[in-house]
Amino acid sequence: MPELPEVETTVAGLRSVLDGAMLARVEPRRADLRFPIPVDLRQRLTGATVTSLSRRAKYGLIGTDRGDTLIFHLGMSGRWRIDPAEIGAHDHLLIETGTGRLLSLNDPRRFGSLDLVRSDAWAGYAPFIRMGPEPLGPDFTPATLARALKGKATSIKAALLDQRVVAGLGNIYVCEALNMAGIAPTRAAGKITRPRLALLVESIRAVLSAAIVAGGSTLRDYARPDGELGYFSKQWRVYGREGATCPCGGVVERRVDGGRSTFFCPKCQK
DNA sequence: ATATACACCTGATTGC
DNA sequence: TGCAATCAGGTGTATA
Incomplete structure:
Protein backbone atom coordinates (compact mmCIF):
# COMPACT_ATOMS: atom_id res chain seq x y z
CA MET A 1 0.00 0.00 0.00
CA ARG A 130 11.75 17.30 -11.64
CA MET A 131 9.76 16.25 -8.64
CA GLY A 132 7.34 18.68 -7.01
CA PRO A 133 7.20 19.72 -3.35
CA GLU A 134 6.49 17.50 -0.40
CA PRO A 135 2.78 17.89 0.33
CA LEU A 136 3.43 18.04 4.08
CA GLY A 137 6.28 20.50 3.71
CA PRO A 138 6.39 24.31 3.65
CA ASP A 139 6.70 24.55 -0.15
CA PHE A 140 3.26 23.12 -0.82
CA THR A 141 0.85 26.05 -0.62
CA PRO A 142 -2.19 27.32 -2.52
CA ALA A 143 0.16 29.66 -4.34
CA THR A 144 2.64 26.99 -5.43
CA LEU A 145 -0.14 24.59 -6.36
CA ALA A 146 -1.86 27.29 -8.41
CA ARG A 147 1.39 27.94 -10.23
CA ALA A 148 1.92 24.26 -10.94
CA LEU A 149 -1.61 23.87 -12.29
CA LYS A 150 -1.78 27.11 -14.24
CA GLY A 151 -3.03 26.60 -17.78
CA LYS A 152 -3.39 22.84 -17.36
CA ALA A 153 -6.36 21.41 -19.24
CA THR A 154 -5.84 17.96 -17.76
CA SER A 155 -8.07 16.74 -14.97
CA ILE A 156 -7.24 17.63 -11.39
CA LYS A 157 -7.00 13.94 -10.62
CA ALA A 158 -4.38 13.33 -13.29
CA ALA A 159 -2.53 16.47 -12.22
CA LEU A 160 -2.31 15.40 -8.58
CA LEU A 161 -0.99 12.00 -9.64
CA ASP A 162 1.77 13.78 -11.57
CA GLN A 163 4.75 13.74 -9.22
CA ARG A 164 6.05 16.96 -10.77
CA VAL A 165 3.03 18.83 -9.40
CA VAL A 166 3.19 17.41 -5.89
CA ALA A 167 5.28 14.44 -4.76
CA GLY A 168 3.97 11.37 -3.02
CA LEU A 169 0.27 11.17 -3.81
CA GLY A 170 -1.16 8.03 -5.41
CA ASN A 171 -4.56 6.81 -6.46
CA ILE A 172 -5.99 6.33 -2.99
CA TYR A 173 -5.08 9.64 -1.43
CA VAL A 174 -5.93 11.66 -4.52
CA CYS A 175 -9.44 10.19 -4.45
CA GLU A 176 -9.71 10.84 -0.74
CA ALA A 177 -8.39 14.41 -0.85
CA LEU A 178 -10.64 15.40 -3.76
CA ASN A 179 -13.64 14.06 -1.88
CA MET A 180 -12.65 15.91 1.25
CA ALA A 181 -12.23 19.11 -0.75
CA GLY A 182 -15.50 18.65 -2.65
CA ILE A 183 -13.80 18.80 -6.04
CA ALA A 184 -14.83 16.56 -8.94
CA PRO A 185 -11.90 14.46 -10.18
CA THR A 186 -12.66 15.43 -13.78
CA ARG A 187 -12.48 19.17 -13.22
CA ALA A 188 -9.89 20.96 -15.35
CA ALA A 189 -6.82 21.45 -13.17
CA GLY A 190 -6.10 24.97 -14.35
CA LYS A 191 -9.62 26.24 -13.76
CA ILE A 192 -10.02 25.70 -10.05
CA THR A 193 -10.50 28.86 -8.03
CA ARG A 194 -7.93 29.90 -5.47
CA PRO A 195 -10.20 29.35 -2.44
CA ARG A 196 -10.93 25.83 -3.62
CA LEU A 197 -7.21 25.19 -4.18
CA ALA A 198 -6.59 26.34 -0.63
CA LEU A 199 -9.16 23.83 0.57
CA LEU A 200 -7.52 21.16 -1.58
CA VAL A 201 -4.11 21.85 -0.06
CA GLU A 202 -5.60 21.53 3.40
CA SER A 203 -7.45 18.36 2.43
CA ILE A 204 -4.31 16.73 1.05
CA ARG A 205 -2.42 17.60 4.22
CA ALA A 206 -5.24 16.34 6.41
CA VAL A 207 -5.72 13.01 4.68
CA LEU A 208 -1.98 12.27 4.55
CA SER A 209 -1.51 13.25 8.19
CA ALA A 210 -4.43 11.11 9.30
CA ALA A 211 -3.06 8.14 7.36
CA ILE A 212 0.38 8.56 8.88
CA VAL A 213 -1.15 8.68 12.36
CA ALA A 214 -3.15 5.52 11.59
CA GLY A 215 -0.01 3.80 10.32
CA GLY A 216 1.90 5.01 13.31
CA SER A 217 -0.64 3.51 15.63
CA THR A 218 0.20 0.05 14.29
CA LEU A 219 3.96 0.52 14.32
CA ARG A 220 4.41 -2.19 16.90
CA ASP A 221 3.21 -4.57 14.22
CA TYR A 222 6.49 -4.06 12.41
CA ALA A 223 8.06 -6.30 15.00
CA ARG A 224 5.61 -9.03 14.20
CA PRO A 225 7.04 -11.87 12.16
CA ASP A 226 4.50 -11.62 9.36
CA GLY A 227 4.77 -7.86 9.10
CA GLU A 228 1.08 -7.40 8.36
CA LEU A 229 -0.20 -3.88 8.66
CA GLY A 230 -3.61 -2.32 9.05
CA TYR A 231 -2.99 1.21 7.89
CA PHE A 232 -5.70 3.56 6.86
CA SER A 233 -8.13 1.44 4.90
CA LYS A 234 -10.87 1.55 7.52
CA GLN A 235 -11.02 5.31 7.24
CA TRP A 236 -11.45 5.57 3.48
CA ARG A 237 -14.34 7.88 2.57
CA VAL A 238 -14.65 6.89 -1.09
CA TYR A 239 -11.76 4.70 -2.21
CA GLY A 240 -12.88 1.13 -2.83
CA ARG A 241 -16.40 2.02 -1.67
CA GLU A 242 -18.46 2.04 -4.85
CA GLY A 243 -22.15 2.09 -3.94
CA ALA A 244 -21.47 2.99 -0.31
CA THR A 245 -22.58 6.19 1.36
CA CYS A 246 -20.35 9.26 1.21
CA PRO A 247 -20.04 11.29 4.44
CA CYS A 248 -22.32 13.83 2.73
CA GLY A 249 -25.06 11.24 2.26
CA GLY A 250 -24.52 10.76 -1.47
CA VAL A 251 -23.64 7.48 -3.14
CA VAL A 252 -20.02 6.79 -4.08
CA GLU A 253 -19.43 6.12 -7.77
CA ARG A 254 -16.54 4.51 -9.59
CA ARG A 255 -15.24 5.48 -12.97
CA VAL A 256 -12.25 4.29 -14.94
CA ASP A 257 -9.88 6.51 -16.81
CA GLY A 258 -6.56 5.46 -18.13
CA GLY A 259 -7.22 2.01 -16.76
CA ARG A 260 -7.32 3.27 -13.19
CA SER A 261 -10.30 3.46 -10.91
CA THR A 262 -11.51 6.77 -9.58
CA PHE A 263 -13.92 6.81 -6.65
CA PHE A 264 -15.93 9.95 -6.01
CA CYS A 265 -19.25 11.30 -4.84
CA PRO A 266 -21.19 13.17 -7.53
CA LYS A 267 -23.36 14.83 -4.91
CA CYS A 268 -20.67 16.74 -3.01
CA GLN A 269 -17.79 16.82 -5.52
CA LYS A 270 -18.34 19.53 -8.11
C1' DA B 1 4.23 20.03 -24.00
C1' DT B 2 0.58 16.67 -23.31
C1' DA B 3 -2.47 12.69 -23.51
C1' DT B 4 -3.16 8.00 -23.89
C1' DA B 5 -1.78 3.25 -24.13
C1' DC B 6 1.12 -0.06 -22.77
C1' DA B 7 4.66 -2.32 -20.32
C1' DC B 8 6.55 -4.49 -16.28
C1' DC B 9 4.88 -8.79 -12.57
C1' DT B 10 2.29 -11.78 -9.10
C1' DG B 11 -1.61 -12.73 -6.33
C1' DA B 12 -6.34 -12.10 -4.72
C1' DT B 13 -10.94 -11.88 -6.05
C1' DT B 14 -14.84 -12.40 -9.14
C1' DG B 15 -17.76 -14.66 -12.36
C1' DC B 16 -19.19 -18.51 -14.98
C1' DT C 1 -14.54 -27.13 -7.47
C1' DG C 2 -12.03 -25.28 -11.39
C1' DC C 3 -10.51 -22.02 -14.31
C1' DA C 4 -10.33 -17.73 -16.82
C1' DA C 5 -10.96 -12.97 -16.55
C1' DT C 6 -10.34 -8.91 -13.92
C1' DC C 7 -8.26 -6.04 -10.72
C1' DA C 8 -4.63 -3.98 -7.53
C1' DG C 9 -1.44 1.16 -3.81
C1' DG C 10 3.40 2.97 -9.47
C1' DT C 11 5.90 4.87 -13.04
C1' DG C 12 8.88 4.85 -17.28
C1' DT C 13 8.55 4.72 -22.19
C1' DA C 14 6.51 4.81 -26.64
C1' DT C 15 3.14 6.61 -29.67
C1' DA C 16 -0.13 9.99 -31.28
Whole structure:
Protein backbone atom coordinates (compact mmCIF):
# COMPACT_ATOMS: atom_id res chain seq x y z
CA MET A 1 0.00 0.00 0.00
CA PRO A 2 2.83 2.30 -0.66
CA GLU A 3 1.89 5.90 -1.18
CA LEU A 4 3.50 8.64 0.87
CA PRO A 5 1.98 7.72 4.27
CA GLU A 6 2.88 4.07 3.91
CA VAL A 7 6.47 4.90 3.02
CA GLU A 8 6.60 7.31 5.93
CA THR A 9 5.46 4.68 8.41
CA THR A 10 7.69 2.09 6.79
CA VAL A 11 10.70 4.33 7.30
CA ALA A 12 9.65 4.89 10.90
CA GLY A 13 9.47 1.13 11.40
CA LEU A 14 12.87 0.63 9.80
CA ARG A 15 14.30 3.36 11.98
CA SER A 16 13.47 1.40 15.12
CA VAL A 17 15.71 -1.42 13.91
CA LEU A 18 18.26 0.25 11.66
CA ASP A 19 19.10 3.62 13.20
CA GLY A 20 22.70 3.36 14.33
CA ALA A 21 22.86 -0.29 13.35
CA MET A 22 25.81 -1.93 11.64
CA LEU A 23 24.91 -3.86 8.51
CA ALA A 24 26.58 -7.18 9.17
CA ARG A 25 25.14 -8.96 6.14
CA VAL A 26 23.62 -7.51 2.99
CA GLU A 27 22.31 -10.04 0.54
CA PRO A 28 20.49 -9.22 -2.69
CA ARG A 29 18.71 -12.38 -3.80
CA ARG A 30 18.19 -11.39 -7.40
CA ALA A 31 19.86 -9.03 -9.85
CA ASP A 32 16.91 -6.74 -10.52
CA LEU A 33 13.52 -5.54 -9.44
CA ARG A 34 11.98 -3.09 -11.86
CA PHE A 35 15.51 -1.98 -12.65
CA PRO A 36 18.89 -3.62 -12.11
CA ILE A 37 20.14 -3.60 -8.52
CA PRO A 38 23.66 -2.10 -8.35
CA VAL A 39 26.14 -4.95 -8.61
CA ASP A 40 28.31 -3.44 -5.87
CA LEU A 41 25.42 -2.92 -3.43
CA ARG A 42 26.48 -5.75 -1.12
CA GLN A 43 30.09 -4.71 -1.08
CA ARG A 44 29.35 -1.03 -0.46
CA LEU A 45 26.86 -1.63 2.36
CA THR A 46 28.32 -4.57 4.25
CA GLY A 47 29.99 -3.38 7.45
CA ALA A 48 28.60 0.15 7.14
CA THR A 49 26.63 1.81 9.93
CA VAL A 50 23.25 3.43 9.30
CA THR A 51 23.34 7.12 10.14
CA SER A 52 20.02 8.35 8.75
CA LEU A 53 16.61 7.22 7.56
CA SER A 54 14.31 9.50 5.65
CA ARG A 55 11.72 9.74 2.92
CA ARG A 56 11.31 11.73 -0.28
CA ALA A 57 7.93 11.31 -2.02
CA LYS A 58 7.39 7.54 -2.18
CA TYR A 59 11.07 6.71 -1.81
CA GLY A 60 12.83 5.65 1.37
CA LEU A 61 16.44 6.69 1.96
CA ILE A 62 18.88 4.86 4.22
CA GLY A 63 22.15 6.71 4.74
CA THR A 64 25.39 5.16 5.98
CA ASP A 65 28.66 6.33 7.49
CA ARG A 66 30.43 5.44 4.25
CA GLY A 67 28.71 8.22 2.34
CA ASP A 68 26.34 5.94 0.49
CA THR A 69 22.56 6.13 0.61
CA LEU A 70 20.36 3.17 -0.22
CA ILE A 71 17.20 4.37 -1.97
CA PHE A 72 14.22 2.05 -2.16
CA HIS A 73 10.83 2.27 -3.81
CA LEU A 74 8.06 -0.16 -2.88
CA GLY A 75 6.20 -0.08 -6.19
CA MET A 76 2.73 -1.57 -5.84
CA SER A 77 3.38 -4.53 -3.61
CA GLY A 78 6.63 -3.89 -1.78
CA ARG A 79 7.10 -3.96 1.99
CA TRP A 80 9.83 -4.49 4.49
CA ARG A 81 9.53 -7.44 6.82
CA ILE A 82 11.24 -7.45 10.19
CA ASP A 83 12.56 -10.72 11.56
CA PRO A 84 10.51 -12.85 9.16
CA ALA A 85 9.94 -16.46 10.16
CA GLU A 86 11.03 -17.77 6.80
CA ILE A 87 12.43 -16.40 3.58
CA GLY A 88 10.38 -16.86 0.44
CA ALA A 89 10.63 -16.32 -3.27
CA HIS A 90 9.64 -12.66 -2.99
CA ASP A 91 12.23 -11.66 -0.39
CA HIS A 92 14.63 -9.82 -2.66
CA LEU A 93 17.05 -8.14 -0.26
CA LEU A 94 18.11 -9.40 3.16
CA ILE A 95 19.85 -7.20 5.69
CA GLU A 96 21.13 -8.55 8.98
CA THR A 97 22.27 -6.11 11.62
CA GLY A 98 25.17 -6.46 14.02
CA THR A 99 22.69 -7.30 16.77
CA GLY A 100 21.12 -10.12 14.78
CA ARG A 101 17.97 -8.43 13.53
CA LEU A 102 16.85 -9.45 10.06
CA LEU A 103 15.14 -7.23 7.51
CA SER A 104 13.73 -8.32 4.19
CA LEU A 105 12.47 -6.27 1.27
CA ASN A 106 9.57 -8.35 0.00
CA ASP A 107 7.93 -7.39 -3.30
CA PRO A 108 5.89 -9.99 -5.21
CA ARG A 109 5.23 -7.86 -8.27
CA ARG A 110 8.74 -6.42 -8.38
CA PHE A 111 7.58 -2.96 -9.43
CA GLY A 112 9.79 -1.56 -6.71
CA SER A 113 13.43 -0.57 -6.99
CA LEU A 114 16.70 -0.51 -5.12
CA ASP A 115 19.51 1.91 -5.84
CA LEU A 116 22.60 3.30 -4.25
CA VAL A 117 23.73 6.91 -4.54
CA ARG A 118 26.37 9.04 -2.90
CA SER A 119 24.71 10.77 0.04
CA ASP A 120 25.92 14.23 -0.90
CA ALA A 121 24.24 13.88 -4.29
CA TRP A 122 20.94 12.21 -3.48
CA ALA A 123 18.95 15.25 -4.60
CA GLY A 124 20.37 14.69 -8.07
CA TYR A 125 18.95 11.18 -8.21
CA ALA A 126 17.08 11.07 -11.52
CA PRO A 127 13.55 10.48 -10.18
CA PHE A 128 13.93 13.48 -7.86
CA ILE A 129 15.10 16.04 -10.37
CA ARG A 130 11.75 17.30 -11.64
CA MET A 131 9.76 16.25 -8.64
CA GLY A 132 7.34 18.68 -7.01
CA PRO A 133 7.20 19.72 -3.35
CA GLU A 134 6.49 17.50 -0.40
CA PRO A 135 2.78 17.89 0.33
CA LEU A 136 3.43 18.04 4.08
CA GLY A 137 6.28 20.50 3.71
CA PRO A 138 6.39 24.31 3.65
CA ASP A 139 6.70 24.55 -0.15
CA PHE A 140 3.26 23.12 -0.82
CA THR A 141 0.85 26.05 -0.62
CA PRO A 142 -2.19 27.32 -2.52
CA ALA A 143 0.16 29.66 -4.34
CA THR A 144 2.64 26.99 -5.43
CA LEU A 145 -0.14 24.59 -6.36
CA ALA A 146 -1.86 27.29 -8.41
CA ARG A 147 1.39 27.94 -10.23
CA ALA A 148 1.92 24.26 -10.94
CA LEU A 149 -1.61 23.87 -12.29
CA LYS A 150 -1.78 27.11 -14.24
CA GLY A 151 -3.03 26.60 -17.78
CA LYS A 152 -3.39 22.84 -17.36
CA ALA A 153 -6.36 21.41 -19.24
CA THR A 154 -5.84 17.96 -17.76
CA SER A 155 -8.07 16.74 -14.97
CA ILE A 156 -7.24 17.63 -11.39
CA LYS A 157 -7.00 13.94 -10.62
CA ALA A 158 -4.38 13.33 -13.29
CA ALA A 159 -2.53 16.47 -12.22
CA LEU A 160 -2.31 15.40 -8.58
CA LEU A 161 -0.99 12.00 -9.64
CA ASP A 162 1.77 13.78 -11.57
CA GLN A 163 4.75 13.74 -9.22
CA ARG A 164 6.05 16.96 -10.77
CA VAL A 165 3.03 18.83 -9.40
CA VAL A 166 3.19 17.41 -5.89
CA ALA A 167 5.28 14.44 -4.76
CA GLY A 168 3.97 11.37 -3.02
CA LEU A 169 0.27 11.17 -3.81
CA GLY A 170 -1.16 8.03 -5.41
CA ASN A 171 -4.56 6.81 -6.46
CA ILE A 172 -5.99 6.33 -2.99
CA TYR A 173 -5.08 9.64 -1.43
CA VAL A 174 -5.93 11.66 -4.52
CA CYS A 175 -9.44 10.19 -4.45
CA GLU A 176 -9.71 10.84 -0.74
CA ALA A 177 -8.39 14.41 -0.85
CA LEU A 178 -10.64 15.40 -3.76
CA ASN A 179 -13.64 14.06 -1.88
CA MET A 180 -12.65 15.91 1.25
CA ALA A 181 -12.23 19.11 -0.75
CA GLY A 182 -15.50 18.65 -2.65
CA ILE A 183 -13.80 18.80 -6.04
CA ALA A 184 -14.83 16.56 -8.94
CA PRO A 185 -11.90 14.46 -10.18
CA THR A 186 -12.66 15.43 -13.78
CA ARG A 187 -12.48 19.17 -13.22
CA ALA A 188 -9.89 20.96 -15.35
CA ALA A 189 -6.82 21.45 -13.17
CA GLY A 190 -6.10 24.97 -14.35
CA LYS A 191 -9.62 26.24 -13.76
CA ILE A 192 -10.02 25.70 -10.05
CA THR A 193 -10.50 28.86 -8.03
CA ARG A 194 -7.93 29.90 -5.47
CA PRO A 195 -10.20 29.35 -2.44
CA ARG A 196 -10.93 25.83 -3.62
CA LEU A 197 -7.21 25.19 -4.18
CA ALA A 198 -6.59 26.34 -0.63
CA LEU A 199 -9.16 23.83 0.57
CA LEU A 200 -7.52 21.16 -1.58
CA VAL A 201 -4.11 21.85 -0.06
CA GLU A 202 -5.60 21.53 3.40
CA SER A 203 -7.45 18.36 2.43
CA ILE A 204 -4.31 16.73 1.05
CA ARG A 205 -2.42 17.60 4.22
CA ALA A 206 -5.24 16.34 6.41
CA VAL A 207 -5.72 13.01 4.68
CA LEU A 208 -1.98 12.27 4.55
CA SER A 209 -1.51 13.25 8.19
CA ALA A 210 -4.43 11.11 9.30
CA ALA A 211 -3.06 8.14 7.36
CA ILE A 212 0.38 8.56 8.88
CA VAL A 213 -1.15 8.68 12.36
CA ALA A 214 -3.15 5.52 11.59
CA GLY A 215 -0.01 3.80 10.32
CA GLY A 216 1.90 5.01 13.31
CA SER A 217 -0.64 3.51 15.63
CA THR A 218 0.20 0.05 14.29
CA LEU A 219 3.96 0.52 14.32
CA ARG A 220 4.41 -2.19 16.90
CA ASP A 221 3.21 -4.57 14.22
CA TYR A 222 6.49 -4.06 12.41
CA ALA A 223 8.06 -6.30 15.00
CA ARG A 224 5.61 -9.03 14.20
CA PRO A 225 7.04 -11.87 12.16
CA ASP A 226 4.50 -11.62 9.36
CA GLY A 227 4.77 -7.86 9.10
CA GLU A 228 1.08 -7.40 8.36
CA LEU A 229 -0.20 -3.88 8.66
CA GLY A 230 -3.61 -2.32 9.05
CA TYR A 231 -2.99 1.21 7.89
CA PHE A 232 -5.70 3.56 6.86
CA SER A 233 -8.13 1.44 4.90
CA LYS A 234 -10.87 1.55 7.52
CA GLN A 235 -11.02 5.31 7.24
CA TRP A 236 -11.45 5.57 3.48
CA ARG A 237 -14.34 7.88 2.57
CA VAL A 238 -14.65 6.89 -1.09
CA TYR A 239 -11.76 4.70 -2.21
CA GLY A 240 -12.88 1.13 -2.83
CA ARG A 241 -16.40 2.02 -1.67
CA GLU A 242 -18.46 2.04 -4.85
CA GLY A 243 -22.15 2.09 -3.94
CA ALA A 244 -21.47 2.99 -0.31
CA THR A 245 -22.58 6.19 1.36
CA CYS A 246 -20.35 9.26 1.21
CA PRO A 247 -20.04 11.29 4.44
CA CYS A 248 -22.32 13.83 2.73
CA GLY A 249 -25.06 11.24 2.26
CA GLY A 250 -24.52 10.76 -1.47
CA VAL A 251 -23.64 7.48 -3.14
CA VAL A 252 -20.02 6.79 -4.08
CA GLU A 253 -19.43 6.12 -7.77
CA ARG A 254 -16.54 4.51 -9.59
CA ARG A 255 -15.24 5.48 -12.97
CA VAL A 256 -12.25 4.29 -14.94
CA ASP A 257 -9.88 6.51 -16.81
CA GLY A 258 -6.56 5.46 -18.13
CA GLY A 259 -7.22 2.01 -16.76
CA ARG A 260 -7.32 3.27 -13.19
CA SER A 261 -10.30 3.46 -10.91
CA THR A 262 -11.51 6.77 -9.58
CA PHE A 263 -13.92 6.81 -6.65
CA PHE A 264 -15.93 9.95 -6.01
CA CYS A 265 -19.25 11.30 -4.84
CA PRO A 266 -21.19 13.17 -7.53
CA LYS A 267 -23.36 14.83 -4.91
CA CYS A 268 -20.67 16.74 -3.01
CA GLN A 269 -17.79 16.82 -5.52
CA LYS A 270 -18.34 19.53 -8.11
C1' DA B 1 4.23 20.03 -24.00
C1' DT B 2 0.58 16.67 -23.31
C1' DA B 3 -2.47 12.69 -23.51
C1' DT B 4 -3.16 8.00 -23.89
C1' DA B 5 -1.78 3.25 -24.13
C1' DC B 6 1.12 -0.06 -22.77
C1' DA B 7 4.66 -2.32 -20.32
C1' DC B 8 6.55 -4.49 -16.28
C1' DC B 9 4.88 -8.79 -12.57
C1' DT B 10 2.29 -11.78 -9.10
C1' DG B 11 -1.61 -12.73 -6.33
C1' DA B 12 -6.34 -12.10 -4.72
C1' DT B 13 -10.94 -11.88 -6.05
C1' DT B 14 -14.84 -12.40 -9.14
C1' DG B 15 -17.76 -14.66 -12.36
C1' DC B 16 -19.19 -18.51 -14.98
C1' DT C 1 -14.54 -27.13 -7.47
C1' DG C 2 -12.03 -25.28 -11.39
C1' DC C 3 -10.51 -22.02 -14.31
C1' DA C 4 -10.33 -17.73 -16.82
C1' DA C 5 -10.96 -12.97 -16.55
C1' DT C 6 -10.34 -8.91 -13.92
C1' DC C 7 -8.26 -6.04 -10.72
C1' DA C 8 -4.63 -3.98 -7.53
C1' DG C 9 -1.44 1.16 -3.81
C1' DG C 10 3.40 2.97 -9.47
C1' DT C 11 5.90 4.87 -13.04
C1' DG C 12 8.88 4.85 -17.28
C1' DT C 13 8.55 4.72 -22.19
C1' DA C 14 6.51 4.81 -26.64
C1' DT C 15 3.14 6.61 -29.67
C1' DA C 16 -0.13 9.99 -31.28
